[in-house]
Amino acid sequence: MAKALIIDLKLNNIGSVIESFKKIDVECTTKLTKKNIDSADFLVLPGVGSFPAGMKYIKQNKIDVIIKKFSKSKQKKIVGICLGMQLLFEKSNELGLTTQGLSLIKGKVVNLNTKLKPNNKSLIPNIGWHQINVKNRDKLFYRKINKQNYYFIHSYCVETKYSKDISSYIKLDGKKIISSVQRENIFGFQFHPEKSGKKGSFLLKSFVSSFVK
């Protein structure tokens, strides 16, 4: 049974995330003990919340140290969901101030409204289901999730420094918006697999079987 360490930032939808992993037989814990950290196969940084509030909590509780150390063992995986994915980047300008992120992936978090200008017709936040387009179909996992519908809810999006870190995108007002990223053992999903019905559950299951165990 794969073991997941779910980071509780006190402002995320931790309940849904835990239930969706339990459903696919992943053992979940939120307690940051040394034993749990060492035995976890992967770490999940869930979504919901503002970037500054998320980083503040991470710093105050020294969770950044845990995540960075965790990322160094390459057989262990890190999964960021929604805000959790954005926190993996270098910086964000959410709420009009620059906040440093975890810097595990090179790039930044920008406002969707600004990104879509001047031809923006989409209502922001982007709330609802989109079909994702996988960029690199070499890996079976990405072939499995290509062209599937997932649930998005966000007002900010990421821009990567290296385009090879982009694994999929959606289109908004004709522009490509990154929907997932991967850099070595670090994964990020802008959408919520835990809220994307059976297709989302299938994604999580495939993720575990492809990359974890």
Added chain:
Amino acid sequence: MYKRIIPRLDIKGPNLVKGISLEGLRTLGSPEFFSTKYYEDEADEIIYHDVVASLYDRKTLFKLIKQTSKNCFIPLSVSGGIRSVRDIENVLKNGGDKVFLNSAALKNPQIINDSIKEFGSSTIGISIEVSFSPSGTYFLLYNYGRELSNRDIYDWISEIQDRGAGEISITSVNHDGYGEGMNLKFLDKIHKKIRVPLIYHGGVGSFQDAYDVLKYDKVNAISISSCFHYNEIMKKKFKFIELDEGNYDFLSGDREKLKFKTFSIIQLKRYLKKKKIKVRL
């Protein structure tokens, strides 16, 4: 982007309820039974609206949210009686994904800014209960249509967006529960002011009704109660357990006499798809 079809479940204590113009609430059964059905039936999201919103009932509501998150792996929005940042945290912790504020925001609009700072704009929506007088003036209600606000409804729609609310849900109280058509006049009036996703609720009684609302660019979603709930109840195999609490006159009476066109979420989605509305099927 697909337009969302959202079943809305009004909750009173342990029961799913539905009335007309938010009054005369009939008990319809267990909310969990209905939400699980809707999840299986391709709902895009689920709304739980606590109609009593008393502090006493909070525990029941959180238990329900928690249970729902074990069965329904789609977004769950919670509204009704959310008064503080702590309340929002509790909703999220128990498995809810976003909230809609109404009374609390009308009393103290700063709560919108404060909660966005914590949870981000996309988690915080505002629900608006709109009513109109015979002369055609629109006004704001709150507390499940029981109280009247003196704020100007158009100013309020602008203000909540300026403060960063991520979504707006509109209930037309005069149309709610009748299934005889919606408040399109009001949608026409506010359409230009809308910059965030809009959910419309109240009055849908046919496929065509849903289509007429979703045709609006900015109506990103429609939330429906009666058509979906009654569709389940009219099924021969529908069973309910009578609890101590609730008004069971409707369920234990002659349900066949119900005059309401009912349909399932999938049936509605198939119709909309044919009419070229993008829905997830």
